[in-house]
Amino acid sequence: MCGIVGAIAKNDVVPFLLEGLSRLEYRGYDSAGIVVANEGLHRLRTTGRVSELSKLVNTGGTTGFTGIAHTRWATHGAPSERNAHPHFSGDHRKIAVVHNGIIENHEVLRQRLQQDGFRFLSDTDTEVIAHLVSFHLRETDDLLDAVCSSLAELKGAYAIAVMEESRPDRIIVARNGAPLLLGIGEDGFYAASDASALVQVTQQVIYLEEGDVAELSDQGYRIRNCLDSVKGCEVTRTVTTSTLTRDAVELGPYSHFMQKEIFEQPVALANTLEMVLNAQSISPQLFGSDAQTIFSQTKRLLILACGTSYHAGLVAKYWLETIAKLPCDVEIASEYRYRDPIADPTTLVIGVSQSGETADTLAALNYAKALGHRYSLAICNVPESALIRQTDLRFLTRAGPEIGVASTKAFTTQLAVLLLLTAVLAKMRNKLSSQEEQKMIAALRHLPVAIQRALQSEPEIKQWSGDFSQKHHALFLGRGVHYPIALEGALKLKEISYIHAEAYAAGELKHGPLALVDSGMPIVAIAPNDELLEKLKSNLQEVRARGGQLYVFADADSQIEASDGVHIIRLAEYGGVLSPIMHTIPLQLLAYHVALQKGTDVDKPRNLAKSVTVE
Incomplete structure (x- = not known):
């Protein structure tokens, strides 16, 4: 879970690299580093945030026309300067490498390279890549060939960028299991883990595919695919125009991205449901051209997800079984992939992920396919993500970029799509009458307004936050379809305020948790006016x-x-079937304002990163 940015241009690339890193900092923020070519490779690294790296750069007056940079979330090795990227290797032909992902066979490679005389200076798996490329440079003059040969020996998921001191006019980048895209600008060529890092220079982007290796130079770019052979062959990838704008990834009048994203939810939901809001009926075609055929064969559903997306799946289970009368299993992706479940070809597998690059969800989806599950659906916020490309059907949530680590608008838009899916399946199974369908459409049309009204509870929630900030523990209670919302509320509070919070189905209180209750234990309860209120x-x-x-x-x-x-x-107001979405809003606001009271880093909580691209 790290961020990569690279550039080769006609002007100084250092300002671009630093701004790109700041936009990618949600992917990792325990250390950062940069290397630029300017009569040699000049490297600066530091622990802490990108702002600390910027101070070093400004002090040293670092400039260059070619460079790569990195912001890190530690996996192998503690956050420290020596473990920060970029990593170097070689003397005569010095190279620099930055890396996102995990190399699973790094220990075996490290032992072999040490026997070949390579000296390791860090605890990271990334340094293996640098020395491996140096090793293969003994056999070829071409850095691109050396990188392709090195990638053939790696096991795991990665995105990398490589520079060579003797050839400062080019950068080699590659991806396998971790996101990486190219930017085609007027004054240069760029690479980044996320389109948000590129909006400052271009909206023309190329999303690299699995096994792609690209060479960027001041003259252009070329792409090989090395997935099936060491040398690979040159391939053509489509240049697309990103719809992302600078305004979408800037704070504007808000204090934090999380605050901005909470208040963007009415618009995000309206955008997500746009095709429904103007329609007279709900069509399976919303999920893809083959949806009618696939849904007609679906007799069971399996939702695979992690974290907040898993909670969305738990809500959907209630909806799907109650409204559509379809059995539904919801699995934590990291657990599902390591057990031996029974496969059913009539089960539709649904992967839910904000980024579409969540390593465990992707692996679980592939595992489900290997077991014999025939059809799959992605619910995701990123159009060119791996999850979208690997499924038969898909629905984009259109929440817009979510920078805050604690998910807000991605969650509520996922819920809206899952309710829409429920309605489609119920209609196809004759479990939703025409009158009920119209009520559902009316409720979805009203949802953005209802969420706007729910946001008006903020002043009262601010008053609560002072008391909450003094507590060390909290319990969250919900019943029925609101129990997963209690889980989400507890997760939000612990994520950004560091208050230990747990959620329970309220009926479970007397089976253990009641032992924790005393005058010092705040209990948050979700109490909609439904059949379980009494x-x-x-x-x-x-x-x-x-x-x-x-x-x-x-x-x-x-x-x-x-x-x-x-x-x-x-x-x-009472939201009816949409009540779980509406009751999510005050829980988000509670977590946010408690975190403000405690003075924690709301957007970048300790030990966490936004896009979990490693296992």
Whole structure:
């Protein structure tokens, strides 16, 4: 989970590299480094944020027309200057390497290279790549050939960029299992892990495919695919115009990206549901040209996801089984890929991921296919991601770039798409009447407005945040379809405020968690005015009888009254089937404002990174 940026241009590339790193910092921020060619390779590395690297660059007056840079989230080796990228190898033909991913066979390669006389100066798996390229440069004068030969020996997922001191007029980049794209600019050629790093210079991009190796020079670029052979053959990849704009990846009037993304949710949901909002009916074609055929053969669903996306899948399970009457299993992708489940060709496998590059979700999807699952669907926010390219059907959430590590608008747009999928499947199975379909469309049309109203609870939530910030633990309770929302609320609080928070189905209180309840334990309850409200009230009484402090998010017409130890915030309306999406909003705001009170880094919480591209 690291960020790579590279450039070869007609002007000084250092400002571009530093700005690109700052835009990629959500991918990793425990150390950063840069190397540029200027009468030799000049490298600067530091622990901490990109801002620290910028200070070093400005102090040293570093400039150059060719360079690569990196922001790191540590996997192999502690965050330190010696483990920061770029890594060097070689004396006569010195090279520099930056890397995103994990090399699984690095220990075997390290032992072999040490026997060949290579000296390792870091604890990283990345240094293996640098020495391996140097080794193969003994056999060829061409850096591109040496990189291709090296890649043939690597096992794992990676994106890399390589420079050679004796040839400062080119950069070699490659991808296999980790994202990397090229930028075609008027004054140069660029590479980055994410399009957000390129908007400053170009919107013309090439998304490299698995096994692609590209050579960038001041004259242009060429691409080989080395997946099937050592040398590979040259290939042509489509140049596309990115729709990403500078405004989309800048803060604007907001204090944090998380705050911005919370308040962007009404627009993100409207964009995601645009094709439905103007339609008179819900069509399977929304999920792809083959959706009608595939859905008609679907008798079961399997959702594979991680983290917040997994919680979206848990909500969808309630919807799919209740409305569409289809059995649904939801699996944590990192667990599914290591067990021996029973495959069913009539099961539609659904991969849910914000980035579409989540390593465990991609591996689980491929594993499901290998087991015999025939059809797959991707729900994702990135159009050119690996997940989108590897599935039969797809739906883009159109949430726009999400920079904050704690997911907000990606989650609610995933929920909206999963509810839309539920409606399509229910209609095809004659479980949704025409009247019910129109009600569903009306509810989805109203959703952006309902979310805007839910955001109006912010002033009251700010008042709660002062009390919460003094606590060390919290419990979140929900029942039925709102239990996964409680899970998501607890995750948000622990992610950015570092308060230990756990979520339970409220009926489970007396089976253990009630032992934790006392006057110092805040309990957050989601209390929509649904068929389980009376059951939830009984659970809340159990908490109050033991001195617990209740913080309840209720609907306007929920018959729950505030009293000593019972604090209530009421949403403007009851959302019906959309209630889980609406009740997500105040939980996001609670986590955000508690984190502000505690003074934590809201957008870049410790030990976490946004795009989890390693196992």
